[in-house]
Amino acid sequence: MARYSQRQYQLQVAVLMAVYALLIVFEWPLVPQAHDLVLRALLALLPAIPVVLVIVTAARQVVRGDELQQRVHLIALSIAAAVVSAASIVGALLVLAHVWRVGGDVLIWVFPGSCLVYGVTRTALVRKLTGTWTCG
Amino acid sequence: MKNRVRELREKHGWSQAELGEQLDVSRQTINAIETGKYDPSLPLAFKLARLFRQRIETLFEPDEER
Known part of the structure:
Protein backbone atom coordinates (compact mmCIF):
# COMPACT_ATOMS: atom_id res chain seq x y z
CA MET A 1 0.00 0.00 0.00
CA ALA A 2 1.49 3.37 -1.01
CA ARG A 3 2.37 5.63 1.90
CA TYR A 4 1.19 9.20 2.10
CA SER A 5 3.96 11.67 2.55
CA GLN A 6 3.73 13.67 5.75
CA ARG A 7 3.21 16.77 3.59
CA GLN A 8 0.18 15.28 1.77
CA TYR A 9 -1.30 14.21 5.08
CA GLN A 10 -0.81 17.63 6.66
CA LEU A 11 -2.30 19.33 3.59
CA GLN A 12 -5.43 17.13 3.69
CA VAL A 13 -5.90 17.73 7.41
CA ALA A 14 -5.34 21.49 6.99
CA VAL A 15 -7.95 21.70 4.21
CA LEU A 16 -10.51 19.72 6.24
CA MET A 17 -9.92 21.83 9.35
CA ALA A 18 -10.27 25.00 7.25
CA VAL A 19 -13.65 23.69 6.01
CA TYR A 20 -14.60 22.99 9.65
CA ALA A 21 -13.62 26.53 10.69
CA LEU A 22 -15.59 28.06 7.79
CA LEU A 23 -18.67 26.02 8.72
CA ILE A 24 -18.43 27.08 12.37
CA VAL A 25 -18.06 30.75 11.42
CA PHE A 26 -20.60 30.99 8.58
CA GLU A 27 -23.00 28.05 8.90
CA TRP A 28 -23.30 27.49 12.66
CA PRO A 29 -24.96 30.93 13.33
CA LEU A 30 -27.82 29.80 11.06
CA VAL A 31 -28.70 26.87 13.36
CA PRO A 32 -30.93 28.84 15.82
CA GLN A 33 -32.86 30.28 12.87
CA ALA A 34 -33.91 26.82 11.62
CA HIS A 35 -37.32 26.05 13.08
CA ASP A 36 -37.69 22.56 11.61
CA LEU A 37 -36.10 20.04 13.98
CA VAL A 38 -34.63 17.84 11.24
CA LEU A 39 -33.13 20.84 9.43
CA ARG A 40 -31.74 22.16 12.69
CA ALA A 41 -30.14 18.79 13.45
CA LEU A 42 -28.65 18.62 9.95
CA LEU A 43 -27.24 22.15 10.19
CA ALA A 44 -25.89 21.45 13.67
CA LEU A 45 -24.16 18.25 12.58
CA LEU A 46 -22.67 19.63 9.34
CA PRO A 47 -19.33 20.68 11.00
CA ALA A 48 -18.93 17.11 12.25
CA ILE A 49 -18.41 15.90 8.66
CA PRO A 50 -14.92 17.42 8.17
CA VAL A 51 -13.97 16.31 11.68
CA VAL A 52 -14.95 12.70 10.89
CA LEU A 53 -13.00 12.96 7.62
CA VAL A 54 -9.93 14.14 9.60
CA ILE A 55 -10.27 11.04 11.79
CA VAL A 56 -10.55 8.82 8.67
CA THR A 57 -7.49 10.54 7.13
CA ALA A 58 -5.51 10.04 10.35
CA ALA A 59 -6.56 6.37 10.52
CA ARG A 60 -5.47 5.89 6.89
CA GLN A 61 -2.14 7.53 7.73
CA VAL A 62 -1.64 5.06 10.58
CA VAL A 63 -2.52 2.04 8.40
CA ARG A 64 -0.22 3.15 5.58
CA GLY A 65 2.71 4.03 7.86
CA MET B 1 20.16 -3.82 20.78
CA LYS B 2 23.42 -3.18 18.91
CA ASN B 3 23.45 -3.64 15.16
CA ARG B 4 25.66 -3.30 12.09
CA VAL B 5 23.08 -1.63 9.86
CA ARG B 6 24.95 1.68 9.51
CA GLU B 7 28.25 -0.09 8.79
CA LEU B 8 26.71 -2.34 6.11
CA ARG B 9 24.65 0.45 4.57
CA GLU B 10 27.73 2.65 4.23
CA LYS B 11 29.68 -0.31 2.78
CA HIS B 12 27.02 -0.57 0.06
CA GLY B 13 27.14 3.20 -0.50
CA TRP B 14 23.47 3.68 0.22
CA SER B 15 21.89 6.65 1.95
CA GLN B 16 19.36 6.08 4.74
CA ALA B 17 16.60 7.11 2.33
CA GLU B 18 17.78 4.63 -0.32
CA LEU B 19 17.89 1.78 2.20
CA GLY B 20 14.48 2.78 3.51
CA GLU B 21 13.07 2.73 -0.01
CA GLN B 22 14.34 -0.81 -0.58
CA LEU B 23 12.73 -1.95 2.67
CA ASP B 24 9.56 0.17 2.27
CA VAL B 25 10.17 2.11 5.46
CA SER B 26 10.95 5.78 6.08
CA ARG B 27 14.42 7.31 6.36
CA GLN B 28 13.60 8.18 9.96
CA THR B 29 12.93 4.51 10.74
CA ILE B 30 16.35 3.52 9.34
CA ASN B 31 17.94 6.29 11.42
CA ALA B 32 16.16 5.10 14.58
CA ILE B 33 17.32 1.50 13.95
CA GLU B 34 20.93 2.56 13.29
CA THR B 35 21.11 4.66 16.43
CA GLY B 36 19.64 1.81 18.49
CA LYS B 37 16.62 3.86 19.54
CA TYR B 38 14.23 1.45 17.85
CA ASP B 39 14.45 -2.33 17.52
CA PRO B 40 12.83 -3.49 14.27
CA SER B 41 10.16 -6.17 14.11
CA LEU B 42 11.28 -9.70 13.23
CA PRO B 43 10.02 -9.44 9.60
CA LEU B 44 11.93 -6.16 9.08
CA ALA B 45 15.04 -7.59 10.74
CA PHE B 46 14.90 -10.57 8.33
CA LYS B 47 14.43 -8.23 5.36
CA LEU B 48 17.53 -6.30 6.46
CA ALA B 49 19.52 -9.50 6.91
CA ARG B 50 18.44 -10.80 3.48
CA LEU B 51 19.28 -7.49 1.79
CA PHE B 52 22.77 -7.41 3.31
CA ARG B 53 23.23 -11.19 2.80
CA GLN B 54 23.97 -11.65 6.49
CA ARG B 55 22.69 -13.98 9.15
CA ILE B 56 20.31 -12.15 11.45
CA GLU B 57 22.46 -12.83 14.51
CA THR B 58 25.49 -11.23 12.87
CA LEU B 59 23.43 -8.16 12.03
CA PHE B 60 21.83 -7.71 15.46
CA GLU B 61 23.45 -8.32 18.78
CA PRO B 62 21.42 -8.26 21.99
CA ASP B 63 22.60 -6.02 24.84
CA GLU B 64 24.24 -7.73 27.80
CA GLU B 65 21.57 -9.12 30.12
CA ARG B 66 21.39 -7.29 33.41
Whole structure:
Protein backbone atom coordinates (compact mmCIF):
# COMPACT_ATOMS: atom_id res chain seq x y z
CA MET A 1 0.00 0.00 0.00
CA ALA A 2 1.49 3.37 -1.01
CA ARG A 3 2.37 5.63 1.90
CA TYR A 4 1.19 9.20 2.10
CA SER A 5 3.96 11.67 2.55
CA GLN A 6 3.73 13.67 5.75
CA ARG A 7 3.21 16.77 3.59
CA GLN A 8 0.18 15.28 1.77
CA TYR A 9 -1.30 14.21 5.08
CA GLN A 10 -0.81 17.63 6.66
CA LEU A 11 -2.30 19.33 3.59
CA GLN A 12 -5.43 17.13 3.69
CA VAL A 13 -5.90 17.73 7.41
CA ALA A 14 -5.34 21.49 6.99
CA VAL A 15 -7.95 21.70 4.21
CA LEU A 16 -10.51 19.72 6.24
CA MET A 17 -9.92 21.83 9.35
CA ALA A 18 -10.27 25.00 7.25
CA VAL A 19 -13.65 23.69 6.01
CA TYR A 20 -14.60 22.99 9.65
CA ALA A 21 -13.62 26.53 10.69
CA LEU A 22 -15.59 28.06 7.79
CA LEU A 23 -18.67 26.02 8.72
CA ILE A 24 -18.43 27.08 12.37
CA VAL A 25 -18.06 30.75 11.42
CA PHE A 26 -20.60 30.99 8.58
CA GLU A 27 -23.00 28.05 8.90
CA TRP A 28 -23.30 27.49 12.66
CA PRO A 29 -24.96 30.93 13.33
CA LEU A 30 -27.82 29.80 11.06
CA VAL A 31 -28.70 26.87 13.36
CA PRO A 32 -30.93 28.84 15.82
CA GLN A 33 -32.86 30.28 12.87
CA ALA A 34 -33.91 26.82 11.62
CA HIS A 35 -37.32 26.05 13.08
CA ASP A 36 -37.69 22.56 11.61
CA LEU A 37 -36.10 20.04 13.98
CA VAL A 38 -34.63 17.84 11.24
CA LEU A 39 -33.13 20.84 9.43
CA ARG A 40 -31.74 22.16 12.69
CA ALA A 41 -30.14 18.79 13.45
CA LEU A 42 -28.65 18.62 9.95
CA LEU A 43 -27.24 22.15 10.19
CA ALA A 44 -25.89 21.45 13.67
CA LEU A 45 -24.16 18.25 12.58
CA LEU A 46 -22.67 19.63 9.34
CA PRO A 47 -19.33 20.68 11.00
CA ALA A 48 -18.93 17.11 12.25
CA ILE A 49 -18.41 15.90 8.66
CA PRO A 50 -14.92 17.42 8.17
CA VAL A 51 -13.97 16.31 11.68
CA VAL A 52 -14.95 12.70 10.89
CA LEU A 53 -13.00 12.96 7.62
CA VAL A 54 -9.93 14.14 9.60
CA ILE A 55 -10.27 11.04 11.79
CA VAL A 56 -10.55 8.82 8.67
CA THR A 57 -7.49 10.54 7.13
CA ALA A 58 -5.51 10.04 10.35
CA ALA A 59 -6.56 6.37 10.52
CA ARG A 60 -5.47 5.89 6.89
CA GLN A 61 -2.14 7.53 7.73
CA VAL A 62 -1.64 5.06 10.58
CA VAL A 63 -2.52 2.04 8.40
CA ARG A 64 -0.22 3.15 5.58
CA GLY A 65 2.71 4.03 7.86
CA ASP A 66 5.72 1.82 8.41
CA GLU A 67 6.12 -0.04 11.70
CA LEU A 68 7.87 2.80 13.58
CA GLN A 69 5.31 5.35 12.37
CA GLN A 70 2.48 3.03 13.44
CA ARG A 71 4.04 2.56 16.84
CA VAL A 72 4.42 6.32 17.33
CA HIS A 73 0.82 6.99 16.21
CA LEU A 74 -0.62 4.26 18.42
CA ILE A 75 1.34 5.25 21.55
CA ALA A 76 0.34 8.90 21.04
CA LEU A 77 -3.32 7.91 20.48
CA SER A 78 -3.30 5.69 23.57
CA ILE A 79 -1.85 8.45 25.74
CA ALA A 80 -4.35 10.98 24.33
CA ALA A 81 -7.24 8.60 25.03
CA ALA A 82 -5.98 7.95 28.57
CA VAL A 83 -5.47 11.64 29.40
CA VAL A 84 -8.82 12.75 27.98
CA SER A 85 -10.64 9.84 29.66
CA ALA A 86 -9.04 10.67 33.00
CA ALA A 87 -9.89 14.37 32.59
CA SER A 88 -13.48 13.43 31.65
CA ILE A 89 -14.02 11.24 34.70
CA VAL A 90 -12.50 13.87 37.00
CA GLY A 91 -14.69 16.56 35.43
CA ALA A 92 -17.81 14.38 35.56
CA LEU A 93 -17.28 13.57 39.25
CA LEU A 94 -16.80 17.26 40.09
CA VAL A 95 -19.98 18.15 38.17
CA LEU A 96 -21.98 15.37 39.87
CA ALA A 97 -20.74 16.61 43.25
CA HIS A 98 -21.89 20.14 42.28
CA VAL A 99 -18.35 21.42 42.80
CA TRP A 100 -17.93 22.48 39.19
CA ARG A 101 -20.82 23.82 37.18
CA VAL A 102 -20.48 23.36 33.44
CA GLY A 103 -23.02 22.66 30.71
CA GLY A 104 -22.99 19.82 28.20
CA ASP A 105 -21.29 22.17 25.72
CA VAL A 106 -17.98 21.33 27.43
CA LEU A 107 -18.06 18.12 25.34
CA ILE A 108 -17.04 20.23 22.33
CA TRP A 109 -13.52 20.27 23.85
CA VAL A 110 -13.09 16.48 23.89
CA PHE A 111 -11.91 16.21 20.28
CA PRO A 112 -9.61 19.28 20.32
CA GLY A 113 -8.24 18.11 23.69
CA SER A 114 -7.50 14.67 22.28
CA CYS A 115 -5.82 16.22 19.23
CA LEU A 116 -3.69 18.48 21.42
CA VAL A 117 -2.44 15.67 23.69
CA TYR A 118 -1.92 13.39 20.65
CA GLY A 119 0.07 16.08 18.82
CA VAL A 120 2.32 16.92 21.76
CA THR A 121 2.94 13.24 22.58
CA ARG A 122 3.60 12.31 18.97
CA THR A 123 6.05 15.19 18.50
CA ALA A 124 7.90 14.23 21.70
CA LEU A 125 8.08 10.56 20.65
CA VAL A 126 9.31 11.36 17.15
CA ARG A 127 11.93 13.70 18.57
CA LYS A 128 13.09 11.03 21.04
CA LEU A 129 13.18 8.15 18.54
CA THR A 130 14.44 9.83 15.38
CA GLY A 131 16.00 13.08 16.54
CA THR A 132 13.85 14.95 13.98
CA TRP A 133 10.48 16.70 14.14
CA THR A 134 8.75 14.55 11.51
CA CYS A 135 8.49 10.81 11.03
CA GLY A 136 7.02 10.44 7.57
CA MET B 1 20.16 -3.82 20.78
CA LYS B 2 23.42 -3.18 18.91
CA ASN B 3 23.45 -3.64 15.16
CA ARG B 4 25.66 -3.30 12.09
CA VAL B 5 23.08 -1.63 9.86
CA ARG B 6 24.95 1.68 9.51
CA GLU B 7 28.25 -0.09 8.79
CA LEU B 8 26.71 -2.34 6.11
CA ARG B 9 24.65 0.45 4.57
CA GLU B 10 27.73 2.65 4.23
CA LYS B 11 29.68 -0.31 2.78
CA HIS B 12 27.02 -0.57 0.06
CA GLY B 13 27.14 3.20 -0.50
CA TRP B 14 23.47 3.68 0.22
CA SER B 15 21.89 6.65 1.95
CA GLN B 16 19.36 6.08 4.74
CA ALA B 17 16.60 7.11 2.33
CA GLU B 18 17.78 4.63 -0.32
CA LEU B 19 17.89 1.78 2.20
CA GLY B 20 14.48 2.78 3.51
CA GLU B 21 13.07 2.73 -0.01
CA GLN B 22 14.34 -0.81 -0.58
CA LEU B 23 12.73 -1.95 2.67
CA ASP B 24 9.56 0.17 2.27
CA VAL B 25 10.17 2.11 5.46
CA SER B 26 10.95 5.78 6.08
CA ARG B 27 14.42 7.31 6.36
CA GLN B 28 13.60 8.18 9.96
CA THR B 29 12.93 4.51 10.74
CA ILE B 30 16.35 3.52 9.34
CA ASN B 31 17.94 6.29 11.42
CA ALA B 32 16.16 5.10 14.58
CA ILE B 33 17.32 1.50 13.95
CA GLU B 34 20.93 2.56 13.29
CA THR B 35 21.11 4.66 16.43
CA GLY B 36 19.64 1.81 18.49
CA LYS B 37 16.62 3.86 19.54
CA TYR B 38 14.23 1.45 17.85
CA ASP B 39 14.45 -2.33 17.52
CA PRO B 40 12.83 -3.49 14.27
CA SER B 41 10.16 -6.17 14.11
CA LEU B 42 11.28 -9.70 13.23
CA PRO B 43 10.02 -9.44 9.60
CA LEU B 44 11.93 -6.16 9.08
CA ALA B 45 15.04 -7.59 10.74
CA PHE B 46 14.90 -10.57 8.33
CA LYS B 47 14.43 -8.23 5.36
CA LEU B 48 17.53 -6.30 6.46
CA ALA B 49 19.52 -9.50 6.91
CA ARG B 50 18.44 -10.80 3.48
CA LEU B 51 19.28 -7.49 1.79
CA PHE B 52 22.77 -7.41 3.31
CA ARG B 53 23.23 -11.19 2.80
CA GLN B 54 23.97 -11.65 6.49
CA ARG B 55 22.69 -13.98 9.15
CA ILE B 56 20.31 -12.15 11.45
CA GLU B 57 22.46 -12.83 14.51
CA THR B 58 25.49 -11.23 12.87
CA LEU B 59 23.43 -8.16 12.03
CA PHE B 60 21.83 -7.71 15.46
CA GLU B 61 23.45 -8.32 18.78
CA PRO B 62 21.42 -8.26 21.99
CA ASP B 63 22.60 -6.02 24.84
CA GLU B 64 24.24 -7.73 27.80
CA GLU B 65 21.57 -9.12 30.12
CA ARG B 66 21.39 -7.29 33.41
